[in-house]
Amino acid sequence: MPRFIRQCLKALACAPFMALPALADEVTSFTLDNGMDVVVIEDHRAPVVVHMVWYRAGAADEPPGKSGIAHFTEHLMFKGTEAFPGGAFGDIVEANGGSDNAFTSWDYTGYFQRVAADRLALMMEMESDRMTGLTLTDEDVLPERNVVLEERNQRTENSPGALFGEQRLAAQYLNHPYSIPIIGWKSEIESLNREDALAFYRAKYAPNNAILVVAGDVEPQEVKALADTYYGGIPANPDLAPRARPQEPPQLAERRIAFSDPRVSQPYVSRSYLAPERDPGDQETSAALVYLAAILGGEGATSVLGEKLEFEQKSAIYSAAFYDGTRLDDTTFNLIVVPAEGVGLQVIEDAMDAVIADFMETGIDEELFESLKMQLRASAIYEKDSIQGLARKYGEALTSGLTVQDVQAWPDVLQAVTREDVMAAAEMIFDRNKAVTGWLQRAESVEVTQ
Amino acid sequence: MIRFALTAAFAALVALPVQADVDIQEITSPGGITAWLVEAPEIPIVSLELRFKGGASLDAPGKTGAINLMAGLLEEGAGDLDARGFAKARDAMAASFSFDVSRDAMSVSAQFLTETQDAAVDLLHMALVDPKFEDAALERVRSQVMSSLRSDLKDPDTIAARAFRELAFPDHPYGLPTEGTLETVEALTRDDLLSAKARVMARDRLVVSAVGDIDAETLGALLDKLVDGLPETGAPMPQDVIYDLAGGVQVVPFDTPQSVAIFGQRGIKRDDPDFFAAFILNSVVGAGGLTSRLMEEVREKRGLTYGVYSYLASFDHAEIIMGQVASANDRVAEAVDVIRAEWAKAASKGLSAEELERAKTYLTGAYPLRFDGNGRIANILAGMQLDGLGLDYIATRNDKVRAVTLEDVNRVAAELLDPENLFFVVVGQPEGLESTN
Numbered sequence: 001m002p003r004f005i006r007q008c009l010k011a012l013a014c015a016p017f018m019a020l021p022a023l024a025d026e027v028t029s030f031t032l033d034n035g036m037d038v039v040v041i042e043d044h045r046a047p048v049v050v051h052m053v054w055y056r057a058g059a060a061d062e063p064p065g066k067s068g069i070a071h072f073t074e075h076l077m078f079k080g081t082e083a084f085p086g087g088a089f090g091d092i093v094e095a096n097g098g099s100d101n102a103f104t105s106w107d108y109t110g111y112f113q114r115v116a117a118d119r120l121a122l123m124m125e126m127e128s129d130r131m132t133g134l135t136l137t138d139e140d141v142l143p144e145r146n147v148v149l150e151e152r153n154q155r156t157e158n159s160p161g162a163l164f165g166e167q168r169l170a171a172q173y174l175n176h177p178y179s180i181p182i183i184g185w186k187s188e189i190e191s192l193n194r195e196d197a198l199a200f201y202r203a204k205y206a207p208n209n210a211i212l213v214v215a216g217d218v219e220p221q222e223v224k225a226l227a228d229t230y231y232g233g234i235p236a237n238p239d240l241a242p243r244a245r246p247q248e249p250p251q252l253a254e255r256r257i258a259f260s261d262p263r264v265s266q267p268y269v270s271r272s273y274l275a276p277e278r279d280p281g282d283q284e285t286s287a288a289l290v291y292l293a294a295i296l297g298g299e300g301a302t303s304v305l306g307e308k309l310e311f312e313q314k315s316a317i318y319s320a321a322f323y324d325g326t327r328l329d330d331t332t333f334n335l336i337v338v339p340a341e342g343v344g345l346q347v348i349e350d351a352m353d354a355v356i357a358d359f360m361e362t363g364i365d366e367e368l369f370e371s372l373k374m375q376l377r378a379s380a381i382y383e384k385d386s387i388q389g390l391a392r393k394y395g396e397a398l399t400s401g402l403t404v405q406d407v408q409a410w411p412d413v414l415q416a417v418t419r420e421d422v423m424a425a426a427e428m429i430f431d432r433n434k435a436v437t438g439w440l441q442r443a444e445s446v447e448v449t450q
Numbered sequence: 451m452i453r454f455a456l457t458a459a460f461a462a463l464v465a466l467p468v469q470a471d472v473d474i475q476e477i478t479s480p481g482g483i484t485a486w487l488v489e490a491p492e493i494p495i496v497s498l499e500l501r502f503k504g505g506a507s508l509d510a511p512g513k514t515g516a517i518n519l520m521a522g523l524l525e526e527g528a529g530d531l532d533a534r535g536f537a538k539a540r541d542a543m544a545a546s547f548s549f550d551v552s553r554d555a556m557s558v559s560a561q562f563l564t565e566t567q568d569a570a571v572d573l574l575h576m577a578l579v580d581p582k583f584e585d586a587a588l589e590r591v592r593s594q595v596m597s598s599l600r601s602d603l604k605d606p607d608t609i610a611a612r613a614f615r616e617l618a619f620p621d622h623p624y625g626l627p628t629e630g631t632l633e634t635v636e637a638l639t640r641d642d643l644l645s646a647k648a649r650v651m652a653r654d655r656l657v658v659s660a661v662g663d664i665d666a667e668t669l670g671a672l673l674d675k676l677v678d679g680l681p682e683t684g685a686p687m688p689q690d691v692i693y694d695l696a697g698g699v700q701v702v703p704f705d706t707p708q709s710v711a712i713f714g715q716r717g718i719k720r721d722d723p724d725f726f727a728a729f730i731l732n733s734v735v736g737a738g739g740l741t742s743r744l745m746e747e748v749r750e751k752r753g754l755t756y757g758v759y760s761y762l763a764s765f766d767h768a769e770i771i772m773g774q775v776a777s778a779n780d781r782v783a784e785a786v787d788v789i790r791a792e793w794a795k796a797a798s799k800g801l802s803a804e805e806l807e808r809a810k811t812y813l814t815g816a817y818p819l820r821f822d823g824n825g826r827i828a829n830i831l832a833g834m835q836l837d838g839l840g841l842d843y844i845a846t847r848n849d850k851v852r853a854v855t856l857e858d859v860n861r862v863a864a865e866l867l868d869p870e871n872l873f874f875v876v877v878g879q880p881e882g883l884e885s886t887n
Binding site (some may be wrong): 046101142263312378386 | 453473490492493494495497526533536537538541542543544549561565589590591594596597600601603604606704707708710739740741749750751752753755756757773776777778808811812813814816817818819821822823824825878
């Protein structure tokens with residue numbers, strides 16, 4: 001065995017001895033006069049720039065009954081303006097060797113291009129133009145609605161796991177619109193129209209509801225000048241409504257769902273608990289939950305669930321825990337366990353709960369905890385290899401109510417977490433009255449709960 | 451018409467595209483391992499990529515899936531560490547390793563901090579030369595693979611891909627699933643895994659690339675440690691095989707709302723003098739984002755799909771042009787008709803001068819943008835070596851794109867595109883489509 005490794009294992013914790021350099025993100029941020037936030041991330045390794053505009057508008061900001069309108073609007077943003085009609089936007093990006101795309105989530109809609117750094121001004125000219133200049137006809141809207149229905153077919157209707165996930169979220173949130181699928185319920189997508197899209201667009205697409213993220217081979221002063229030129233002239237929307245979504249009432253009753261589909265070949269159990277998200281200046285609990293997920297169900301060979309269920313009992317072939325705290329409102333902490341052949345869902349659910357109960361008694365292995373701490377520090381170094389990843393990190397955080405300072409404080413907040421913090425977070429999170437337990441099962445052999 | 455006029459207007463603003471500035475050193479270690487290195491000291495990490503040519507195609511007869519299962523077990527116990535000991539050692543230094551198998555290569559990808567490079571390479575070395583394949587680990591990983599295989603049997607994308615390759619290559623390893631079948635994986639033994647490893651993980655088929663905070667001398671010494679103990683030779687490479695499916699449709703009934711169609715016809719070799727003409731042709735007809743002809747006709751105009759694309763599948767031992775589309779059961783027949791019509795149109799009329807210029811501008815402009823990030827560059831360099839490309843390829847590739855003339859591309863369109871022999875596998879309950887034989 002290599003000497004270094006043996007020392008690590010013997011010392012139980014080699015992490016504190018590794019002096020990792022602290023590489024700060026080279027980030028500059030400012031706000032234009034019309035309220036548009038700007039984040040510049042410098043990376044001069046390659047003559048490339050990623051240009052992103054993020055709107056603080058996603059599927060959880062839709063009017064009731066119009067599920068899918070945020071995502072549909074994202075599709076329609078490629079249909080042209082007076083200045084750049086039809087598919088001119090994409091054609092021009094392509095003619096410049098660039099690539100472009102867009103994405104929608106519950107808390108944001110984002111648009112991006114990857115181009116040579118000297119084409120940044122042209123991207124800004126076009127992206128700022130479509131912030132307010134979108135023109136839509138029924139000839140654009142109706143075929144695109146069919147495209148979205150096919151997208152839903154591909155992502156969801158053809159996948160029992162995705163259908164199960166939709167049902168689980170709908171059961172998780174009693175009142176908050178995180179309960180609706182980003183792409184929309186099929187019956188509501190079918191009736192979305194041009195007026196719905198334009199109403200959403202006019203209400204949400206404005207500089208005071210947007211964040212510009214530019215990452216790559218650029219200088220902040222140059223980005224500031226270009227942003228003033230192209231985005232600075234767009235007036236703020238004085239009627240922009242605050243993002244006041246219906247919030248969750250106290251969750252007082254456990255929920256259970258069972259979904260059966262003949263296309264399921266591998267049944268499994270999922271459990272999701274309502275959980276706090278990262279809040280500005282208040283990220284400590286969320287940081288503790290990052291550790292809790294890694295400890296319970298990160299790497300299969302060393303996590304608590306993996307060790308007990310996959311290695312010792314051999315009752316599961318896969319187990320995981322995951323948590324995404326970058327959300328505007330209450331998020332979820334998730335567990336999933338896939339039983340071994342011949343092990344029933346009730347049996348594996350009970351085994352999972354027994355492992356958690358045991359964990360609450362015995363606490364956290366110090367070696368594992370220090371190793372995770374080291375890995376989190378290292379991940380801050382590895383992530384610098386992708387400018388697109390860095391740009392996304394800031395865009396997601398800023399559309400989720402966080403600030404640049406919160407993003408930059410996050411690695412230190414993670415390093416400050418103690419094992420006691422993690423156990424306290426676990427005590428708070430594991431409340432079955434705030435949880436949804438789901439069984440995904442084969443239709444032909446519905447299991448009976450004892 | 452407006453879009454073309456505008457494009458022309460903007461093309462005038464387009465200066466010569468940036469040149470990719472990637473300084474590749476070809477190094478040879480003291481022990482004789484050749485590697486491509488790009489030194490990138492900005493971030494204290496190293497990305498290392500190994501490829502063993504042959505991949506899953508080197509599975510012994512009747513042992514389909516052995517190489518895939520073997521690769522899945524390399525980290526599950528090696529040297530004097532069991533699976534958990536290995537994971538702990540790897541995680542304690544925040545290194546990551548991954549192993550992947552495709553039909554032409556087995557990939558080993560490693561990322562580690564420069565500071566822990568010696569220990570990381572020692573650990574990876576154990577996985578490469580001294581994996582234990584012990585019973586407990588074998589049964590655990592086998593059950594994961596079997597579960598995944600059972601899921602594949604109910605996944606329309608995978609059903610379509612498998613059906614296509616079985617029909618395309620009935621008597622060649624390319625026709626067999628990389629991951630094996632329930633029957634073959636169930637029967638694999640520890641001896642089969644040892645044999646699978648010896649067949650594919652040999653020095654005579656290894657290519658290496660590294661990008662990061664490391665110099666040539668250090669890399670050479672690390673590589674010698676890393677491959678110490680690997681056998682010199684492995685199994686012979688598979689034979690070349692001709693794809694010659696006649697045109698038609700094969701429907702695979704499956705109860706799901708959206709049909710998945712995979713289509714194909716004979717392709718072109720990577721080293722064919724006409725490869726770049728074919729590459730440009732395909733980029734106009736079916737590759738890329740929203741702007742290809744297929745996307746325009748099938749998605750943008752008719753709303754028949756979320757995505758449709760085609761690509762040159764130039765494998766080491768066979769060539770196909772392949773594509774995929776997914777449409778609701780009552781609309782997939784129309785999607786298939788539109789694809790056939792576009793294929794016929796491209797074969798008979800070729801591209802316009804405008805389309806050729808647009809494609810060249812895009813392809814030459816986009817190429818240098820690929821090289822941003824150590825991990826990305828290391829992957830590209832490994833792929834270049836597998837394709838037998840030279841060190842000067844990055845510098846000369848755009849010239850090869852620019853050199854393609856309209857006569858070239860339209861001659862290739864007429865010779866290569868074969869609408870009569872376009873073959874579709876359709877998985878679902880497609881209305882108005884039936885198997886042709």
